[in-house]
Amino acid sequence: MRQNLIFDADDTLWENNVLFERAVEGYIDHVDHPALTRKQVRAVLNDVERENSALYGYGARVFERSLTDALARLRPDTPVGEDDRAVLRGLCAAILDSEVELIAGAAETLRALGERHRLFLLTKGDPADQRRKIDASGLAPLFAGVGIVREKDASAYRDFTARHALDPDTTWMIGNSVRSDVRPALDAGLGAVLVPHPLTWALERADPPSGHPRFREVDPITRLTAVF
Ligand SMILES: [Mg+2]
Numbered sequence: 001m002r003q004n005l006i007f008d009a010d011d012t013l014w015e016n017n018v019l020f021e022r023a024v025e026g027y028i029d030h031v032d033h034p035a036l037t038r039k040q041v042r043a044v045l046n047d048v049e050r051e052n053s054a055l056y057g058y059g060a061r062v063f064e065r066s067l068t069d070a071l072a073r074l075r076p077d078t079p080v081g082e083d084d085r086a087v088l089r090g091l092c093a094a095i096l097d098s099e100v101e102l103i104a105g106a107a108e109t110l111r112a113l114g115e116r117h118r119l120f121l122l123t124k125g126d127p128a129d130q131r132r133k134i135d136a137s138g139l140a141p142l143f144a145g146v147g148i149v150r151e152k153d154a155s156a157y158r159d160f161t162a163r164h165a166l167d168p169d170t171t172w173m174i175g176n177s178v179r180s181d182v183r184p185a186l187d188a189g190l191g192a193v194l195v196p197h198p199l200t201w202a203l204e205r206a207d208p209p210s211g212h213p214r215f216r217e218v219d220p221i222t223r224l225t226a227v228f
Pocket residue numbers: 008009010011012175176177
């Protein structure tokens with residue numbers, strides 16, 4: 001039976017977090033903290049990112065703000081200067097300027113699934129940046145509908161399915177994040193498929209649900225064609 005398959009984008013269809021991880025390594029080098037380990041510096045940054053994502057959403061610009069805020073917290077006696085800002089801007093520019101690198105097998109899998117099902121894309125983050133990546137991916141023509149939202153919570157899934165008149169019983173969310181893709185989709189009455197990515201962002205990690213009748217885990221993404 002024909003299903004509606006809603007795909008996450010970052011770290012499901014193309015690489016994303018690896019770009020941020022690279023920037024974080026450069027950031028920890030720049031901080032060069034006299035007392036804290038790299039892991040401890042990272043923990044402070046994670047705290048700031050958690051606070052800022054709730055206030056400002058996601059994407060490279062919010063990330064730049066988090067790097068700046070975390071620097072002020074990590075180095076309270078030395079104000080963040082223009083030199084610091086230039087370094088942080090450069091780290092984030094590398095993310096914004098990067099090419100879209102598709103996950104192996106993602107394009108072929110979408111093409112095969114698109115012959116049997118209706119495909120959608122639902123991603124969160126900065127609208128202009130997400131749009132740029134969708135266009136650069138070359139995958140846009142495969143989707144019957146695309147949504148870019150600020151946060152992927154249950155109400156975002158309800159809004160998306162209502163807008164496209166999708167029946168929850170035949171609609172599935174497919175993505176790498178338990179927190180943003182799996183749990184809120186199940187809460188909204190959809191099915192959910194976790195396609196794990198080894199470099200999933202710390203803030204997206206959570207335990208997958210156990211025993212939910214509409215939860216599946218598939219690895220790698222090419223195996224989706226055996227499920228749908
Ligand atoms: Mg993702």
